[in-house]
Amino acid sequence: RNPVQISPSILSADFANLAAEAEAVRGADWLHVDVMDNHFVPNLTLGLPVVESLRKATATPLDCHLMIEDPDRWAPQYAEAGASSVTFHVEAAAAPVRLARELRAQGARASMALRPATPIEPYEDLLPELDMVLIMTVEPGFGGQAFLDVMLPKIRRTRRLIERHGLQLWLQVDGGVSATTIERCAEAGADVFVAGSAVYGADDPSAAVAALRERAES
Numbered sequence: 465r466n467p468v469q470i471s472p473s474i475l476s477a478d479f480a481n482l483a484a485e486a487e488a489v490r491g492a493d494w495l496h497v498d499v500m501d502n503h504f505v506p507n508l509t510l511g512l513p514v515v516e517s518l519r520k521a522t523a524t525p526l527d528c529h530l531m532i533e534d535p536d537r538w539a540p541q542y543a544e545a546g547a548s549s550v551t552f553h554v555e556a557a558a559a560p561v562r563l564a565r566e567l568r569a570q571g572a573r574a575s576m577a578l579r580p581a582t583p584i585e586p587y588e589d590l591l592p593e594l595d596m597v598l599i600m601t602v603e604p605g606f607g608g609q610a611f612l613d614v615m616l617p618k619i620r621r622t623r624r625l626i627e628r629h630g631l632q633l634w635l636q637v638d639g640g641v642s643a644t645t646i647e648r649c650a651e652a653g654a655d656v657f658v659a660g661s662a663v664y665g666a667d668d669p670s671a672a673v674a675a676l677r678e679r680a681e682s
């Protein structure tokens with residue numbers, strides 16, 4: 465079993481104070497950066513210049529979650545901008561294997577995300593090409609949504625596939641992850657936990673990260 469990792473999502477942070485907000489979660493394993501293009505999802509957030517600036521503003525590695533069309537074109541540019549892990553949505557990728565190989569060749573971790581309605585089984589043979597799979601536990605687009613319990617079986621099935629293939633893949637969950645839902649995710653086999661509102665909605669974000677970690681490890 466891989467160690468528990470916590471990736472606070474700056475989507476729930478103050479976008480006018482991103483450097484300070486990144487600093488507020490020191491001790492987190494990653495900083496989760498949600499890139500939305502208003503096409504793949506009905507919301508617009510930030511892009512390459514912000515990632516470049518964040519890279520300089522924090523020592524925490526950046527975990528870029530691209531909720532955008534045409535990741536084949538854009539994802540490598542996020543690796544170039546300083547993301548240590550780049551997640552593309554398989555629903556939007558034209559050539560996911562080629563894209564994953566390109567990201568790895570750049571020295572980034574390659575990760576594939578699945579919307580709630582996308583099953584993992586058709587992508588079983590792609591797993592060796594990846595460093596992480598992201599199972600969305602809400603419909604992507606907004607922070608603060610309720611955790612979808614119906615995703616727990618998919619988390620379990622994905623963990624079983626990873627084990628069956630003897631892979632070292634990380635399994636990330638994103639959406640509605642909180643002190644009340646994180647244990648269910650961990651029990652189902654997730655090891656990297658994204659949390660936006662549960663971290664940045666707390667009075668002390670870094671204490672919230674520590675509390676989530678403790679629950680996931682229990």
Ligand code: DX5
Pocket residue numbers: 473474475476496498529602603604605606607608609638639640641658659660661662
């Ligand atoms: C939603 C984003 C998430 C979001 C999670 O589409 O991918 O990363 O920030 O926010 P919470 O943790 O509040 O559900």
Ligand code: ZN
Pocket residue numbers: 473496497498529638658
């Ligand atoms: Zn995300």
